[in-house]
Amino acid sequence: MSQDTLNKPAPAGTVPIAVLGDSLSHAYQDSISFPPGTRERGGDFHAGTLQWTEALSRLRGNEIDMGPWVAWGRPGVVARARELLGLPAGRAPKKEDYLYNFANSGAACKNLNGGRFRQTPRLLALMKQAPDRWQHGVVVIRIGLNDWTWMLDLQSREPDAPQVRDAAAFCVDQIRLAMEAILAEHPAMRIVLVGYVNEADDPVHFEEWRTAAATANIGRALAMFNARLRELAASTPQASFFDDFAWFNQRWGSRGPNGEPDYKTVTIGTLNVGNTKGDAPRNALLDDQHPGLVWNVLWAQSMAQHLHGLGLEVTPIGDQEVADLVTSRIAQVKAPGS
Numbered sequence: 001m002s003q004d005t006l007n008k009p010a011p012a013g014t015v016p017i018a019v020l021g022d023s024l025s026h027a028y029q030d031s032i033s034f035p036p037g038t039r040e041r042g043g044d045f046h047a048g049t050l051q052w053t054e055a056l057s058r059l060r061g062n063e064i065d066m067g068p069w070v071a072w073g074r075p076g077v078v079a080r081a082r083e084l085l086g087l088p089a090g091r092a093p094k095k096e097d098y099l100y101n102f103a104n105s106g107a108a109c110k111n112l113n114g115g116r117f118r119q120t121p122r123l124l125a126l127m128k129q130a131p132d133r134w135q136h137g138v139v140v141i142r143i144g145l146n147d148w149t150w151m152l153d154l155q156s157r158e159p160d161a162p163q164v165r166d167a168a169a170f171c172v173d174q175i176r177l178a179m180e181a182i183l184a185e186h187p188a189m190r191i192v193l194v195g196y197v198n199e200a201d202d203p204v205h206f207e208e209w210r211t212a213a214a215t216a217n218i219g220r221a222l223a224m225f226n227a228r229l230r231e232l233a234a235s236t237p238q239a240s241f242f243d244d245f246a247w248f249n250q251r252w253g254s255r256g257p258n259g260e261p262d263y264k265t266v267t268i269g270t271l272n273v274g275n276t277k278g279d280a281p282r283n284a285l286l287d288d289q290h291p292g293l294v295w296n297v298l299w300a301q302s303m304a305q306h307l308h309g310l311g312l313e314v315t316p317i318g319d320q321e322v323a324d325l326v327t328s329r330i331a332q333v334k335a336p337g338s
Contacts, residue, residue, distance in 0.1 A: 016137035021103035055300035067099025076116030142194035210259035
């Protein structure tokens with residue numbers, strides 16, 4: 001990538017946004033990670049399926065700036081070796097995405113600050129190439145599900161188990177370290193900490209944990225984790241908390257009191273979207289268990305509202321704009337069962 005690309009200033013009047021995270025924030029239209037013909041991130045509907053940063057850029061690309069869309073980065077081993085030699089590491093792994101999106105599929109909380117795929121130090125190194133851009137920027141941190149969801153069965157039985165509490169403490173500490181590193185170099189930076197959804201609401205788990213006790217226990221563990229993250233955000237004036245658990249419940253609801261699926265349907269224009277799994281846009285989740293088109297467009301709408309609420313010049317996204325984007329993306333693909 002050329003130095004001109006690195007040093008190019010943000011368009012006048014836009015809000016610079018960077019992202020740290022996992023597959024929830026890794027661009028679906030990354031042709032390196034998800035090449036043509038992939039069954040991931042939408043299958044037959046892949047070309048029309050967007051992740052939230054892609055949706056937000058299409059809806060408010062004149063007001064927010066995540067950097068140019070570039071194929072950039074290196075394998076983790078190469079990036080780490082370059083750092084040991086005192087050379088710039090860049091982004092790892094290589095992907096096609098917005099320049100300031102460092103989220104990558106498979107990332108866990110340990111990858112925020114350390115290891116071959118460390119995100120925060122490399123984002124800060126990139127920011128140093130164009131420091132003026134970040135005078136009034138935002139970093140969204142959305143990571144941790146890969147540390148958390150494998151323990152759902154344990155949470156259903158022992159919400160206060162040491163492994164559960166340790167995982168929450170580790171992730172919150174890693175997020176705190178990332179936040180402190182960012183603010184040490186950019187004191188005016190806004191940081192959005194995204195909470196955790198209840199993975200028991202994933203359709204693949206509908207036959208599990210169908211008792212009142214299991215449902216309550218999973219909810220208790222999740223509430224503990226989110227409370228710690230909310231407290232971290234509240235401890236820093238530049239930080240805010242985005243309640244992803246409440247966001248999902250407001251739209252699709254939750255299980256019933258005995259753990260039985262009891263979800264609502266979201267209507268976008270003429271499209272009814274259930275908390276079901278499948279690559280067609282009528283499903284909230286894709287076959288690979290990542291948020292689908294409608295989920296991500298609605299999430300981008302809510303993120304724009306959150307940024308607006310922080311006093312940033314990001315215009316709220318109207319429902320008709322959401323419907324228009326969803327309709328236009330569906331029109332890009334022709335697949336059976338659409």
